[in-house]
Amino acid sequence: MGEASVEAERDAVIAALVPVIEGIAATFGPVCEVVLHDYRRPEESVVAxxxxxxxxxxxxxMSEIGMRIVARGEEAADELNYVTRTSTGQTVKSSTMVLRDSTGAVFGAVCVNLDVTALTGAHTLLEALAGTARPATELPVTTFGNDIDSVVEVILDDHHPKQDRAWAALDREARLELFRSLDERGVFAVRRSVEQVAARLGISRASAYSYLSQARAATDATPGATDTTGGHA
Known part of the structure; x- marks a missing residue:
């Protein structure tokens, strides 16, 4: 199948899913949000x-979840019924279903987000009344933003506490691990992200590209390693 045919196929799938996401959201009501992503344009991936x-x-x-999926490329899989918090404190149960074309390439996703904040509160109250309450589990915070740069910034901020030394004080292995971790989270799956990371670390763009290349080479050389480098969708 030629590239033009594949692109037409992807366009047709996206178009066919627009009324589907409307139906899903209407079924679950005001606590539900359904997002249709086209990862061919990650900086503006929300198409419906x-x-x-x-x-x-x-x-x-796309969110950081989408960035991670794009980075995994053909190894990406559906992520179902995961629970996170938004930056505003909402508890959200989500499922992300990847879209593949006839060649098997991932080009988008349908994400269903349910605001279960009220249900979680009611569940906690009932457990307390019944005397079966358990220690609360801290939920991970997922970054949802309409600006891709802000999503990348939050991921970088998340890495900052783990890096208790300045870049100049890190040895080579620590520097490679930092780039490897950022790569696994999909930071480098979008345009301009290398420049953004370089600016935050106070290094040149050439140095950032060099460390990213070395980190990926080290990952590929590890026996049994899973390729998570992906590419631009």
Whole structure:
């Protein structure tokens, strides 16, 4: 199948799913948001939206979850029924289903987000009344933003506490591990991210590309390593 045919196929799938996401959101009501992503343009991947839970908008960027999926490339898989918190404190149960074309390449995703904050609160109250309450588990915070640069910034901020020394004080292995970790989270799957990371670390763009290349080479050389480098969708 030629590239033009594949692109037409992807366009047809996206178009066919627009009414589907409307139907899913209508079924679950106001606590539900369904987002249709086209990863061929990661900085503006939200092509259709039904409901409002995470503050997304058509034309907005992918979340860090989408970045991770793009980075995994053909190794990406559906992520179902995971629970996270938004930056505003909402508890959200989500599922992300990847879209593949007939060649097997991932080019988008349908994400269903349910605001279960009220249900979680009611569940905690009932457990307390019944005397069966358990220690609360800290939920990971997922970054949802319409600007891809802000999503990358939050991921970089998340790495900052783990890096208790300045870049100049890190040895080579620590520097490679930093780039390896950022790569696994999909930071380098979007344009301009290398420049953004370089600026935050206070290094040149050439140095950032060099460390990224070395980190990927080290990962590929590890026996049994899974390729998570992906590429631009």
């Amino acid at each position: 939206l039904a409901g409002s839970v995470t503050g997304r908008a058509v034309g907005g960027a």
